Structures are given as C-alpha cells and as structure tokens.
Amino acid sequence: MNAVSRSTTAPASRGVQTIRFFARFTRGQRWEHGLLILSFIVLFLTGIVQKYRNEQWSQDILSTPDRLLLVQTIHHIAALVLTLEVLYHLIRAIVLLARRKMSPALFPTLKDVRDAGQMLKYLLFLSNQKPRFGKYNFEQKVTYWFLFFGIGIMVVTGFILWFPVQVTSVVSGGIVPAAKLAHSTEAIVAGIFVLIWHFYHVHLERLNLSIFTGRLNEDDMRQYHSAEFERLTGEPARPETRDQGGQS
C-alpha cells in the first residue's frame, strides 16, 4: 500500500503545525468493523441473558415467554448479520490473496514471536527497548486471530444449536451438547478477551480510533509502528533517542 496521505499539503510555517496522517484501513474494513461491533454486542447481550436464564437478573429481563422469544429472535438476526460479514470477509480475503492483491501484513511471522519475547523483556524491566513494530504489532495480530477462530467457533456451534435436527442427520448427536458447552463458554472467553485485552490496547494504552477514521497520525505511527513508518517515509522514526517507555 502506497498510503501516505497528508491532512495538509502546505509546508510547515510559523505557528502552523503540519500533522501527517497515514492511511490504515479502507472504507470497507471500517464498515466491517462496525458490523462486527454491532453484531458482537447484540449477540453477547442477548446470549448472556439466555446463558444465565436460571438467574434472577436474567429472569427479570425475560419477564414473559414472548420476551424470551424476542431475545432469541434478535440473537438469530444478529447471528445472520455476523455470519454474512464473516463470509464476506473470508471470500474477499481468499480472492485478494489468490490474486496477490492483499498485503500479508496480518499473518503471523517469526518476527512476531521475537517481538513478543522482546516485549516481555521490556515489561519485566529486563530491557529498555520496545520492539519496533510494522503495520500490525503482535498484540493486534493476536487480537485478530483470536477473534477469527473464536468467531469461527461461535458461528459453527451456533448453527449446530439452531438446526440440531438437520445437523445430526449428518454427524453424531454427541456434537450438540458439545456445541452448547463450546458456544456458551467461548462467548465468555471472547467477551473477557475483548473487554480486557482489546479495550486496554485501543482505549487505555492510547486512544486508537484508526479503525473508525481509517487513518493514524504521525506521532502514533512513529511511536507504535516505527518500522512501518520508516518503510513508508524513509525517515527515521525516532530522530532523538529517548526512553521508549511512552509518550510525554
């Protein structure tokens, strides 16, 4: 991707700071993330009410049988939205990869393992050097691939639970209670992961809104994706060497 964009093309002058922005996500990817957030939240909320329907708080919400049916219907609609989004994502990725039109930046490499080791050293005060990340750091790749497989499990087990009679005409019935346990547990695991891991990285470590705006500013690029910054601009990411511990 030859993706250096500038918010202003005018040269920097006194009193005017030029902030460069770097394109990070396409319009389609931003829409996909929006659909994912929406369906994930709806599925999580309508699902957790059903998972804990032995509990009083759940029964307060599902106060009538109609309400229970409504919650299930909403869950199914959101499930269809997510399934379509997953199919679109997969087919698009496969087609683009086959035509060699997609950057393989998201695929895990050996560098990610080394980065993770370096990050661990840094976090344990064994090193003062943060790893230098490319377009996607190993944390972001973990997020993507964890949810990739997590959502895969949820979609597959979800359809087993939705159409058990049809499914067991092909496979053993033992898959149904196993799917129920997997669906119900994976949902909690995915919820924990998003709440702790993903939210820390995009809200607390820094506010990273690039998935909504599609672009990342120069400061964040220099600091968090220094290797990518250097690759795109040819400039050194950190002219003045200073402690890597965080921004001012």
Added chain:
Amino acid sequence: MAKRRRSTRWLALAGIVVLAALAVLALTVPARAESQSAGDIYTPPTSMGVADPPAQQTENYCLSCHGDPKLSLTLPGGETLSLYISTDTLAKSVHSPLGIECEACHTNIKTYPHPAITYQTRRELSRSYYQACQKCHSTNYDKTLDSMHARAAAAGNQTAPICTDCHGAHDVQKPDQPRSRISQTCGQCHTQIFADYKDSVHGVALIQDNNPDVPVCTDCHGVHNIQDPRTAQFRVNTPDLCAGCHADPRRMSKYGLSTDVYSLYRTSWHGVDISVYKENWPTIWHTSAVCTDCHGVHDIRKTDDPASKVNPANLLATCQKCHPGAGPNWTAAWTGHNKIDLNRTPFLFYVEQFYSGFTPFILWLCVIYVILQIIRAVVGRVRRSLR
C-alpha cells in the same frame, strides 16, 4: 301511693313464678324427648361423645331388624335398596369396635318407625349420607371440597367419588393396609391407569413385593385434595415430584439408582426451560420435556426393560414425539442424566477439557499482560518526570 307500690310488688312476684315455671319446663321437656329416642335402652354417658350408648348396644338394637338378609325397600326411582347389614362386616370395620355405631352416621334416625326416605336413587342417598363423615373427619372432608373429584361433582357428575366410595361405608377399613390397597382403591374407577401402573416398575414392586419405597397413587396425586394433573402447574412441578424420591440418596442407594438424575436434568436444556417456567410462568403450558414425557407416566419401567420408553431401542421414537424429523444420530445428543464422560460423551468430554484449561489461561494471560503494561507505563512516566 302505698297501694300502687303494693300492686307492683305483686306483679313482680307473679313474674318470677312464671319464669321459674318456664325454666322447669325447658329442662324437663328435652330430657323426656331424649329418653323417648333411646327407647328402653339404658344410656350412660360415654367418653367418645360420638356415640352416647356403649359399644354394640344400639347396633344390636338396629340389627334386630337389619340383620335380616331379605330386608330391602324400593326407592321412588325404582331401584331396590338392600337394608341388610352383616354383623361380620361391622365387626371388621374400624368404627364399630371403637363404639362408633349406627346413629353416629345415621343421624336422622332416632326411633322406629324411621322417617320416610325421600331419595330417588341409591346414589342420591349415598351422596347425602356421606356428609356425616365431616362430623368427625372435618379436616379431610374440607380437603375433598378442593379436589378434582369435588369439581367433577359440582359439574354434575353424580358418580364422582365421595368418602364412602374409597373408604367404604359399613365396612370402613384402614385405607393403607396393606399399602397396595390405596392404588387398588383408585383403580376401581381409574381402571386403565391402574392397569398401566400395575405393570410399571413402581406397581410391580408395590403389589408383588409390598415395597414401602415405591409411590402409590396418592404419593404423587395427593390424598383428599387431589388436583388435576393435566394442568401446566402440575407439569412444571413434575421434576420436583419425582425428585422427592429420586434425589434422595438413602432411598436410591437401596436400588443402585443415581441421585444425579435430578441435578443433571436441572442443568439440561429441558430442565432449565422447565425451571424458568416454573419460577415465572407456572400457569403457561410449556413443551420442554419433564420426567414423564420420556419415562412415561403410570407405565414407567426400568430403562433396561425392552418396553421402557427410554430403552435404547425405543429412545429415538420417544425423542421424535417432540423432535419430529430427528434421525438415528439424534439420541447421542442426549447425555442421559450422566456426568461428562470420555466413553459416553467424547465430544462433550474434550470440549470440557479444552475450556477448563483455556478459559482461565486466557483470562490470566490478559490480566497479567495488561497489568505488566500498566506498571511499565507508570514507571516509565515517573522516571521521565524525575529526569
């Protein structure tokens, strides 16, 4: 003035005399009536209060006529009513040996000739006489008023049972001796249900072995205030009803039966559905399976009995009652009241194994990683500010 005072004094005196005379009359008249009703029989006071005469005294008097097997009369409706009472029957009943005799129930007959019978039919007579039971057995009598049987009677069903239909009239016996007597009593009218029950695992143990642990009709349906078992409320209570025995380790251990059946059912798809409905909407009919939907109601059999609805040979047909279209693979979806087990439910076993490690691993990984990041960021910030 003086004359007037004297006359009022006379009036008062006359009033007292009249009142005294009335009091004497009031005391003597009922006493006379009482001695008349008892005839020539000596009537000492008794401790029972129910029957004033001592045991077998009025009974013998009544039997002097009613001991005749040919004694009968024709009711206005055309039916013949035998008036014969066997001495033997009375002697074996619970009432007569206790001194509770004829007039305790036949309260309207004080003497001979008896008052005329106005009942059209024998049933009408029974339905009137049985109300005498409440004189002593008021608690149980009141319970029957809130029963399915009373509602049937109120709806015009004259054959709906009354006390004497189950307990007997002149031959009242202890209803639960032997215990199988209870179910046989119900079976007098509920013949098909009794036939099913008789061959069930419970019925066989009751009737053949006189087993004290198996349920008789009243254990599940109640005794005097028997309710309609076809309601949604009865349905959602079924698992708890069965659990009364089947979750009792003392009772189940005798027969090598697992008490997990109830707790595992409660966590199953069916069980959660039913418990939610029981908690919130007990009057709304729900189709999720309760015990009896799969095991049968009165015809429950051991699971290894070839006639059992949940025998592996019949299980699919039982599932198909609610899951039409389910194929032969379907029954493996039912974990069969068993804990997760490698041989029985391998898929479930491996999923459970995986997540029992994976869930805490992910949770701790996220938490520890984020905490390390926060510590490092804070320390870095402090260092820079001190520089």
